[in-house]
Amino acid sequence: MLSDNALWRPFLDGIWITLQVTFYGAALGTFMSVLSGLASMSSVRGVRWVSRVYVDFFRGTSAIVQLFWIFYALPLIGPSFSPMVAGAVTLGLNMGSYGSEVVRGAVQAVPRGQTEASIALNLSAMQRMQYVIFPQAAVSMLPPYGNLLIELLKASALVSLITLADITFVAQVLRVNGTASTLTLFSIALVLYFVIAQGIALVVRLAEARLSQGLEVGRGAGRRAA
């Protein structure tokens, strides 16, 4: 079935678009997760408030409505983003609103003693976060972060509604052309997403194994014993 040129060629192009949207979305989403997660723990009230509004706004509205708004309504009163930018920005900001909580939870779970020790060692707040707290928090962030990446991949199917020729879009166009049965086309699409999701999960698991190596004697080991 997949040896059929008219079928796999468009799907390959579609995979490429899906991967790109997911990648750019993930890059922005990761950045926003860390930024907003750290901001939510800031000692400055205004900073916490901005983070809260961002999280509530994106968690409170529907990604598809945001996407339609950015794509069709925003250009009437402001800038017109290309479909790829509109898609990546919407997906990234949404991911960030969920990732924010992940980052906050993980950072807060690092034992207080670590902070106290860093202060005793005279590390600056920046160094403390960069060298002590964050590396430890990152390990416990990874599994939920992996889930967010898979949610992002799934949400990327929405970009088919704003003219981007991703996997879902390709399946729809080929359906209309009658290139193959709807059963075949949508099954291919679902399997492709599934495979990509498994790939993401694998990478995250590898990263997890890698990151937790140096911490084996620390918190990880302690928790396992508990």
Add this chain to the structure above:
Amino acid sequence: MKHDILEANTLLQRRLGRRTLFRGVGMAGLGLTGAALLGCNGDDEGSPLEAARDRGYITIGFANEAPYGFADESGNVTGEAPEVARVILAELGVPDIQGVVVTFDSLIPGLQARRFDIIAAGMFINSNRCAEVLFSDPDYCIPQAFGVDAGNPFGVMNYQDVANSDATIGVLSGGVEDGYAQAAGIPDDRITRFSEAPALAEGLQARRVDVIAATSLSIRAQLDRLADPNLEMTAGFTPIVDGEPEYGCGGYGFRRDDQELRDAFNDVLVSMKQNNEIVPITEPFGFGETEISAATDVTADDLCEA
């Protein structure tokens, strides 16, 4: 697939020359290097025609509705409107067109949001749409028809018949048929609005609706595609709205501030109509002398005022 982002962008430049839909559409979004995440589309200031000449292509929006504008098997944009537009634009010094496929109801907002420069989807010209979009003169006129179950069990030949029966009707979201149906008094809960013509026809086949309405050629194209002996089309008819016949004539849509592009385009279109150059281009899509000559003496102004 091992290109990095920058390479992907040069790849984009190279690929823009091709007319493949999948790429063309994907390309529309590929203006993305790392920093461009926050950048915008870069609207070309000044004449869109000049810009298109420099770029070598212009983008057209279509709704994947055969035979008006659709993607063929290999993903190229084709159909009555894109093919006529292709010839006109070549005449204007724009060698290529890039198709952007959207749902029918996104054609006008897509144009206004600068997602593409011309609507080439055989869109009917009427006063409502004229308030939003500049139209070229029409290049065809065509009656409406219904797709129904074989034997036309509800006996519907026009919108009034549907209103008087309890049949449910499917229309294209944003299509003129929605307005015709409402004007005939069909209640809203008997109207289903589909995003695209193929889904409309599949809706009839799956019995989601009893009747589907579109132009006669669109109904024929969809029923041919499904090749289902249990479905048939009714005879063509001209809908009556407020006691007046509504002639369905389709043309090309432009943004309201692109008067210059519209006029240049229209001049070529008018001369092609006079020289009988439209029929040979549109014949492969089922448009005959009848449909094309019906539009000969009709202008956009006639239809906008109607």
Add this chain to the structure above:
Amino acid sequence: MTWDWEFAWRIMPRLLEGLVTTVQATLLGITLAMVLGLVLAMLRRSEVRAISWPTAWVVEFIRSTPLLVQLYFLYFVGPTFGLTMGALTTGVLGLGLHYATYTSEVYRAGIESVPRGQWEASTALNLSPVTTWGRVVLPQAIPVVIPALGNYLIAMFKDVPLLATITVLDVLGEARAVGAQSFRYLEPYTLAGLLFLAVSIPASILVRQLEVRLARRP
């Protein structure tokens, strides 16, 4: 283009009508997801590998593929097998199936939080499986998972607009229809977004309070 208050006011009733459909679809969808999720969670705990293993894969498959494509699948593929459901029914089924894979994980965690001793005691008392599940395990497992289910309720609410792609007239469907008829998109889409905020922000505050209250319980 500027904001037109008069127009916004005029289209409000239609959007609210859409909101009613959205809420309906959410409630039907979550009911289905809660029932199906429980079934999946119990199947997954089965000691028969021929049952637990395929269940795990089905859950994993549905969970890692897009709801939009699943909806298309149900909507377009169903009829080719003579299975035609109304658009709303298709949508609710899609939502229910998709979220059942999430709720099943929630139930699983809840069930695992019930101490082993409770199972052993049930076995010792010679309780039937139905009694064990119905009277011992689930009454302890379910209260724990209510906040998590609440979060999925909100998440599902936000996914209902996907049903607009299969002709359901939810908030987004109505906004699109209004836009298609009036050629004004700024107001319908903006109001659609605001309506979502108007429902989901109070809802998430409620869930948060529920979380706090349940956490306080011994």
